[in-house]
Amino acid sequence: MTIYALSSGPGTSGVSIIRVSGPDTVKVIKTLTNKEIPVPRMATLRKIYNINTSELIDEGIIIWFPGPESYTGEDMAEFHVHGGKAVVMAVQEAISNIENCKLAEPGEFTKLAFQNGKINLLKAESIADLISAETEIQRKQAVKIMTGKSSEKFNELREKLLKILSYVEAKIDFPEEDLPEENLKKIKKDSSEVLNEINKILNDQKVGEIIREGFKIAIVGPTNAGKSSLLNNLSNREVAIVSEIAGTTRDVVETHLNIDGYPVIISDTAGIRDSKDEIEKQGIKLSLNKAENADLKLVVIDGKNPNLSGFLNDLLKKDAILVVNKSDLIKEKLDKEISKFNHVLISLKNNLKIDNLIEKIKDQLKNKFISEEDILITRERHRQHLVQCIDHLKNFLEKNNKKDFDKAAEDLRLATRHLGMIVGKVDVEEILGSIFNDFCIGK
Secondary structure (H helix, E strand, O other): EEEEEOOOOOOEEEEEEEEEEEHHHHHHHHHHOOOOOOOOOOOOOEEEOOOOOOOOEEEEEEEOOOOOOOOOOOOOOEEEEEEHHHHHHHHHHHHHHHOEEEOOOOOHHHHHHHHHHOOOOOHHHHHHHHHHOOOOOHHOOOOOOOEEEEHHHHHHHHHHHHHHHHHHHHHHHHHOOOOOHHHHHHHHHHHHHHHHHHHHHHHHOOOOHHHHHHHEEEEOOOOOOOOHHHHHHHHHHOOOOOOOOOOOOOEEEEEEEEEEOOOEEEEEOOOOOOOOHHHHHHHHHHHHHHHHHHOEEEEEEEEEOOOOOHHHHHHHOOOOEEEEOOOOOOOOOOOOOHOOOOOOEEOOOOOHHHHHHHHHHHOOOOOHHHOOOOOOOOOHHHHHHHHHHHHHHHHHHHHHHHHOOOHHHHHHHHHHHHHHHHHHHOOOOHHHHHHHHHOOOOO
């Protein structure tokens, strides 16, 4: 089949780009323009006609990319037309009436590029990340992955394991012959080196995933402490309902922010207290779960009635800032129990010292985003494959030491397979759908 889709953003624009890829691309160009195909990779002005009525639809630029020298590896074309909705719909309608042409599924162009060997899975995923990037640090990370250093590293480690596997299989095939001592030493040395390198990659504090998905901040604390007001203040808009009635927030309210170029997801949670209301109790449970999974907790308390007993004390033990609100009403010296925590005094009502809190948040962000490594894990899929690779490598070393070469070889094959699945070196059909469905249509 030949696929087509709008590859530029939907809505009215100066120019829209409709992409076509597949064996009937030449037929599409000829049918819509009533002319021969243009010179490859050269922008050519052509009139585009309705194939049923020969009525002029638009005049635009056509670029023809003969396969395999195209993004998808197939014959491909781009129609650059005026960006009105009616124009785009008319061109797509005309293409749909040509035999064997269908609207592309999400990510189908990039999926074809992968299947035709133009890119590997890591690059495909980095293209999706680049399209989705909202902050500068996300853009830089996506570009870093696109340059291929991560792919090179994983391929290099995989090649090392394949070399070791060849030694082990030689021993299995010729059991009567002893492997040279130097080969036995190399098997142990190289497999241990791969194991250590993967452990180093995994010990990354999840920086790559935090950059891609956003730094998670949970605002937690008792009822009526000012949590929703704080969310609105940091967002510069009315995200959450603010009320003096305790228990107003019952679900988790999230908003995405860009703080100094860092992607942040801030969640306002239900006030934590003893409650008999089943809905509120469910909200409180969600609050505690959100706090547990957050990269940073803003524990908000009322400065007039500070109480850090029980769960609040536990929340402040790690990755937390104690936010003492209503500081304008505090008449006495701050309690020693509060002073010992990483804290900041603010007044949301009078907009006092909010900047101090933002600076503390920025410090936490900078610490979390620091990484000197070129190889970053950006998805849980990569992390799981690396973890399983390590498990099989450990099993291999143990069985190899016991000279149980048959079983050791199988563990080594599985370790190699998991490394290959990161870049798409083995059959990965079962995961392709989930990866490419995250793309927009036309990419």
